[in-house]
Amino acid sequence: MANLLGAVAVLAALSGGLCEEKAFLQRAGAAFSNREYSSLLTVNNGERFGNWTWPEMCPDEFFAVGFSVRVESNQYGSDDTALNGIRLICSKDGNRSFLYSIESHTGYFGDWSPPQYCPSGVLTSFQIRVEPHQGLFGDDTAVNSIKFRCSSNPTLEGTGMDWGEYGHWSQECHGGGICGIESKMEEYQYGLDDSSLNDVRFHCCARAQRVRWRV
Numbered sequence: 001m002a003n004l005l006g007a008v009a010v011l012a013a014l015s016g017g018l019c020e021e022k023a024f025l026q027r028a029g030a031a032f033s034n035r036e037y038s039s040l041l042t043v044n045n046g047e048r049f050g051n052w053t054w055p056e057m058c059p060d061e062f063f064a065v066g067f068s069v070r071v072e073s074n075q076y077g078s079d080d081t082a083l084n085g086i087r088l089i090c091s092k093d094g095n096r097s098f099l100y101s102i103e104s105h106t107g108y109f110g111d112w113s114p115p116q117y118c119p120s121g122v123l124t125s126f127q128i129r130v131e132p133h134q135g136l137f138g139d140d141t142a143v144n145s146i147k148f149r150c151s152s153n154p155t156l157e158g159t160g161m162d163w164g165e166y167g168h169w170s171q172e173c174h175g176g177g178i179c180g181i182e183s184k185m186e187e188y189q190y191g192l193d194d195s196s197l198n199d200v201r202f203h204c205c206a207r208a209q210r211v212r213w214r215v
Contacts, residue, residue: 028090028100032057037180037203038173045130045167046199047142050186053105057180058090061208062100064178065091066117067148069158072110072196081109081196082131082141082161088123088181089115104183107196113159121151122177126202131164140195142186151177170202179205 035057058064070085085106089099096117129145145160149169180203186195 023097023099025089025099025101028056028059028102030054030056032059033180035060035179035205038176038206039171039204041126041170041173041178041202041204043126043128043167043170043199045128046184047130047133047140047195048198049140049142049195050184050198052182052184052199055180055182055203056102056104057203058088058100058102058205059092062090062092062179063122063176063205064088064102064202065094065096065122066115067123067146067156067158068113068115069146069160070106070110070112071158071160072107074161079194080139080141080161080163081107081194082144082163083146083158084108084110084196085112086146086158086181086183086197086200087112087115088178089117090179094120102181104181104200105185106183107185107194108188109194109196116156116158118150118152118156119154122173123148123202124151124177125149125170125172126178126200127166127169128200129160129162129164129166138193140193142195142198143200146200148178173204176204176206178202 066089072081087103127147146158184199
């Protein structure tokens, strides 16, 4: 009887795996960085350290529908860096079987979280949690977490750390959605205080106008 139950469980697991929709995810990198965009989303509570790095853009007609974050957990007295990177997941026309990822420059600490997705629609605005500068002898972490708002209304929050406060929401992408990312990153400090990700901004792209032909 035990063997029969085991065989049934294996068959159920196999059939569940076959029914799952498998998504193909490809890194876009800077291959589409010349894509035109309509506006830039920014916030005013980013921190001071580091420099703006290269932009990465979703391919034409692709928009960000989800994201994941790279977070270093609490170091309990050692140097904390909190949020180190943000990765956007891009899809075309809501088709999530073929996806691209973009992330600009990321820090070196922590692990990537599983992706979170809008139930429908695309990412349209964002908000970041930032710990302000801690002074000469303090431990700076800068950006700790991020929230996105979807065009279908839900708000998604990254699995970041909770130091600092959230600032104001950015403006929204109208007539399209988020299609690119650019990060402000402090490079590795070789034993001094690392803060890693200090600020981020996102590009908005408009949806292509569909031409309707009359016969």
